[in-house]
Amino acid sequence: MGRWEPNARGRLEQAALELYIERGFEQTTVAEIAKRAGLAERTFFRHFADKREVLFGGAGTLQEFLVSALADASDAATPIDAVAAAFEAAGTLLQERRETARQRQAVIAANAELRERELIKLASLASALADALRQRGVTDSAASLAAEAGSAIFRIAFERWINEAGQPDLPHLIRESLDELKALTAGK
Amino acid sequence: MGRWEPNARGRLEQAALELYIERGFEQTTVAEIAKRAGLAERTFFRHFADKREVLFGGAGTLQEFLVSALADASDAATPIDAVAAAFEAAGTLLQERRETARQRQAVIAANAELRERELIKLASLASALADALRQRGVTDSAASLAAEAGSAIFRIAFERWINEAGQPDLPHLIRESLDELKALTAGK
DNA sequence: ACTGTCGATGTCAGTTGCTGTCATCAGCGT
DNA sequence: ACGCTGATGACAGCAACTGACATCGACAGT
Structure with missing residues (x-):
């Protein structure tokens, strides 16, 4: 003791x-x-x-998980598909703590300083994913773009997962957002 | 007096x-x-x-400019193309103050709190663009995705514009990033 | 010209986030 | 038994930010 x-x-x-x-x-x-x-x-x-950081203890773990999930992805996968797959895997884990996530997210949404901290954690995460992509041989700018696009997809899917009624499936929402982005960038 | x-x-x-x-x-x-x-x-x-806000006086102006540029865009344009075009127009104006922009950016890059503030300004900007897209009749999720993707494109192009030697053309870099994102999401 | 309101600034006191520094004390190895 | 270490407490102090009140030129109405 x-x-x-x-x-x-x-x-x-x-x-x-x-x-x-x-x-x-x-x-x-x-x-x-x-x-x-x-x-x-x-x-x-x-x-x-600082006073905000106490809410973001899990960010480092999530980032490590995503980077290693990305490292394990198939070489055949497109950069964006690999990033999205990593987020889907993370989404499966997050799924188990929906209520906790909702509480936490409500606190963050209610305060601008906390939103700032959340944004920089996500930016750090995107930056780490871009680095991991570069190690896979992806071009500098393509790595940044794929990581940022993946991060945006995750953010939007996460928000819907938090706000939607019922028991929405986070990995599924991520996949939907990815497909929608592909449709949007495909022209009309 | x-x-x-x-x-x-x-x-x-x-x-x-x-x-x-x-x-x-x-x-x-x-x-x-x-x-x-x-x-x-x-x-x-x-x-x-607060002490950070003094560096971001222009953010509101930029946001207003982008929203009105987006409102003026052709109805025929894809959401992403309309957003990118708005950023290109803004890029043309930013172009005139490259040295000032570089100084400011160096200060921001050197400090985490300032980076946080910059990120939330960009998030607010993306959110305003998404609202503007919704007013054009774009779906909720498509509006969010297009605005976030456009914002990511701008961020990456802006960073290259700041760091590259010579006199790079910001609107051109934005266009290049847009095209690269389209290629990335088009599959292999 | 007189007067009252208004807006931008100054002054001062107080709270709180955050840091540096030193003291304390249980556990652990020697 | 001895000293070292690591986690904590105690205390002083700085700087960011806020609330309350005072000041004083400008300006409008009379």
């Missing part, structure tokens, strides 16, 4: 999400989050770079 | 850009910006919501 309760980081994430839901992101102070987690304010900043 | 020197807002923008270039964004305090502009710190926050 340690000197302190275990999983300080997890407790902070939990406390923060609860408080952000209860009274909103801006109305919550870091001191309150720390107090609910049974820690000092200073400790919060040892685990998270 | 007013009681104060005219164009306080412009002086603040100028002073801020200079200081961000001289010593970097984080190393500059709002008090220093205000002092260089001959104003009080409080006045800075009356003109700009």
Whole structure:
């Protein structure tokens, strides 16, 4: 047994999400989050770079998953198809936590600073995917374009998945968005 | 003659850009910006919501220009082609300020918070373009996809325009990116 | 010319996010 | 037993941002 309760980081994430839901992101102070987690304010900043980051702990994991999924994709696949396939695989995993995802997304949508953070996480993700494509021999500009297009497809499909009633299938929505983009760029 | 020197807002923008270039964004305090502009710190926050916003005064203008350019586009054009054409028109105007754009972009690239702000401005822009497309009768999802794809095309072309040696033509780079995306989504 | 309103700015105090620094203390290896 | 390490606490301090109130030229109406 340690000197302190275990999983300080997890407790902070939990406390923060609860408080952000209860009274909103801006109305919550870091001191309150720390107090609910049974820690000092200073400790919060040892685990998270800032007050927003506590909501994005999973972003790094998702990015690693996508990059390795992309690395495993068939060499025969088009860059865009490979990226979309990686997102579909990730979508299958996300699927299991729809309610959590909805809560989190509601908090993020309600605050501009959190939306900014989300956007930069997605941009970092697209950049990592572009790098992975380049390692597969894809041209510089084609890699950027395919990664950004894939990211846009995912964002739009994710939003529909969150907002739609019932139990929509995220990988299926991703595939639909991909097909629609292909139709849009095919001319009329 | 007013009681104060005219164009306080412009002086603040100028002073801020200079200081961000001289010593970097984080190393500059709002008090220093205000002092260089001959104003009080409080006045800075009356003109700009925060320390970052002072670099993005033109974003609103750009967005309005794009939306009205899109509204003027031919009804025969594909959604993506209409969006790309709007960006090309904007690119023609941006072209005249390449050096200013490069300086500004260097400052933004050097700081994560500024990149976040830039991303949300671009997201807002894409969202406005999607709305404009919907008013033209484009489907919800097609409008989002076309606007996001157009935005990605512009971002990538803009980056190349900034970094390339010589005097690259921005509208031409936009067109090239559009064509490349079309090729990528056309299958092999 | 007088007067009252208005708009842009100054001044000041206060909250909060975030950082640097040093102290504390259980566990662990030697 | 001893010292090292890693996670935490305690405290001081800076800078971003906000609210409240004061100031004073411009300007309109009379």
